[in-house]
């Protein structure tokens with residue numbers, strides 16, 4: 089939170105196709121439902137084809153900019169370890185990083201043109217001690233489908249945010265296929281428990 | 285009712301609330317979702333056009349017929365549409381006519397960073413710039429009112445951060461509209477022969493002066509006084525950044541950024557100690573303000589002329605220029621950045637039909653005169669098989685120009701081949717091919733007909749047999765069209781078959797006359813085509829990495845202890861079973877899926 093304690097800045101990062109934009113949509117709607125002013129910004133376009141994706145989400149009593157400035161994010165929610173490291177300069181002192189531990193190779197690595205950082209979990213923990221890695225994809229599979237990985241990630245940050253469970257359930261059931269609401273809520277709960 | 289809308293959703297809503305009857309566009313990031321949202325409003329007649337010039341012309345026609353009408357495009361689209369825009373400035377309108385230009389500072393997904401505010405001044409039309417979604421919706425209504433009141437097209441500029449940011453919006457309703465039943469004819473107004481145009485030009489000049497007067501009283505232009513020691517003149521999303529960065533400062537917030545309200549600017553100048561103009565890209569406001577004789581204490585000497593700003597950069601740069609009062613939070617040191625990370629650029633999807641063509645082009649070492657679409661990714665590693673790419677449709681003309689002045693001496697690698705997608709061919713490639721044929725060219729054009737406009741998210745185009753909302757439509761027959769242009773050699777190839785692809789390209793390059801090769805295979809993402817994954821036989825794989833030259837994200841290298849343990853692996857979740865990598869393998873180590881017995 090900023091000095092006056094009224095604004096929360098969240099950066100959500102990942103790889104095109106992982107559901108970063110849906111997760112930030114749910115977060116934004118939840119914040120709106122709780123009566124906050126919300127601003128969110130993302131860049132799509134070429135990001136669909138497996139590139140890095142980042143979404144900025146801000147909520148509070150009154151805010152102007154839709155984008156988060158480097159050094160001022162209260163939370164970094166990352167769907168992939170390398171995409172967590174890439175956005176470290178957005179973190180403010182004391183910020184919390186939650187990330188999915190499942191590695192997704194960038195094309196440069198897949199083509200043998202670059203190497204994925206060694207011991208990435210160690211490196212994250214060393215550079216940013218206030219971080220929690222969770223195996224969100226495994227938890228999503230446990231809930232019933234790997235597709236719910238982004239909902240596990242939402243669950244993982246839920247404990248840190250001032251939104252009641254009913255609000256989450258309400259918004260999540262609006263964005264997932266009707267038959268999968270319970271699976272997704274289970275994924276949400278698993279994420280919540282894992283990040284504690 | 286309130287909702288969180290992106291700027292693009294808000295503009296669509298604004299069009300509906302403004303009583304727009306007609307909207308046309310050509311897709312282009314960050315503008316695409318405006319029309320994609322408009323199509324959900326059934327009382328707006330909407331369509332994709334083959335390009336932005338046509339979109340502008342049909343929208344202008346609808347305006348002449350009395351409808352409020354809208355043409356939507358990305359910034360470079362206005363270059364294509366500039367011809368009708370500049371003379372529509374002379375004809376004026378009947379129903380309000382607004383052109384939305386979606387600019388892309390920082391080039392998130394564009395080939396240049398042009399600042400289209402300059403078009404307003406050049407074409408002598410008013411310019412509006414919203415600074416969030418609420419304004420995007422409300423100011424679009426104002427744009428139509430101004431268009432009708434001043435008999436002028438209006439340019440409405442959004443940027444990526446407005447179009448793709450979501451902020452809260454209070455929704456309104458649409459007025460009831462009467463059907464349009466009378467088509468009025470007015471020769472001197474709409475027929476721009478020199479004689480009539482000469483009468484119009486002075487009116488256009490007077491119109492801008494009148495609009496400048498109106499700018500003084502429009503409530504989208506306003507002075508917000510705070511600390512008088514810092515005065516900031518700004519517009520668009522930059523207003524939000526500056527508000528965040530200097531919460532206590534004084535602001536002149538401009539919603540109409542051309543023409544500018546001189547008296548209001550002078551008044552603001554007289555109330556503040558230091559005046560700063562904060563804007564992205566060109567010194568558009570700054571230059572005009574300085575020309576008014578108003579003293580500016582900081583503009584492009586403080587802020588960069590390239591890229592985007594953000595609250596942090598505004599706080600830092602203005603503080604360095606001596607302005608007090610920045611939000612301390614924004615001046616804090618950023619977190620520990622991590623250098624040297626591998627990039628994660630976008631890539632062709634697993635199974636993409638463009639992959640085989642670029643694998644072969646890379647091997648042939650020809651000069652690939654490229655174009656814009658997903659296939660532009662053929663320029664990236666590991667292909668490196670696109671050697672020029674300038675604007676939509678340019679590939680064919682450039683290849684023709686290259687072949688006119690070079691002597692290939694029978695060598696394939698000294699030749700140039702044009703590569704263009706279907707949507708881009710319809711957009712502006714046809715005339716290039718016409719030129720090649722007409723002027724006895726000899727270049728080869730490969731049309732990658734994947735039956736969609738994939739790069740921008742899979743829109744219909746004139747060749748797909750469907751229109752904007754998927755309704756059946758006439759389908760352009762590419763071979764017949766090409767034949768009608770005078771092309772005698774038309775070849776086909778299966779882009780998933782590397783041997784055939786190589787043979788056909790080599791054969792056509794060897795012939796000294798224009799030829800067209802059509803690679804027809806649908807986009808796997810758009811058409812949701814899923815094939816079972818291929819697998820690597822670890823006994824046979826030698827780790828030679830030859831297959832990695834197809835640049836597929838489903839392939840990866842498993843580094844073993846020693847040389848001989850290094851293997852390639854296929855991720856079964858990502859692989860889309862196209863078999864292109866297998867054709868690269870000299871050891872038959874990549875195997876097709878085993879059909880499951882029924």
Ligand SMILES: Cc1ncc(C[n+]2csc(CCOP(=O)(O)OP(=O)(O)O)c2C)c(N)n1
Pocket residue numbers: 310311312313336358360361364395656657658659676704705706707708709732734736737738739740807
């Ligand atoms: C003048 C202009 N308008 C729009 C765009 C945005 N744009 C870039 S590529 C593209 C379409 C590409 O479609 P196609 O040629 O069929 O290739 P695909 O992506 O399907 O491979 C569009 C609309 C642009 N760059 N320039």
Ligand code: SF4
Pocket residue numbers: 137631632633635636637638658659734738739807808809810
């Ligand atoms: S979206 Fe279609 S054309 Fe674009 S990379 Fe993917 S498969 Fe290829």
Ligand code: SF4
Pocket residue numbers: 634635817818834836837838839854858859860861862863864865866
């Ligand atoms: S078959 Fe090979 S090239 Fe095709 S999608 Fe699978 S891994 Fe990629």
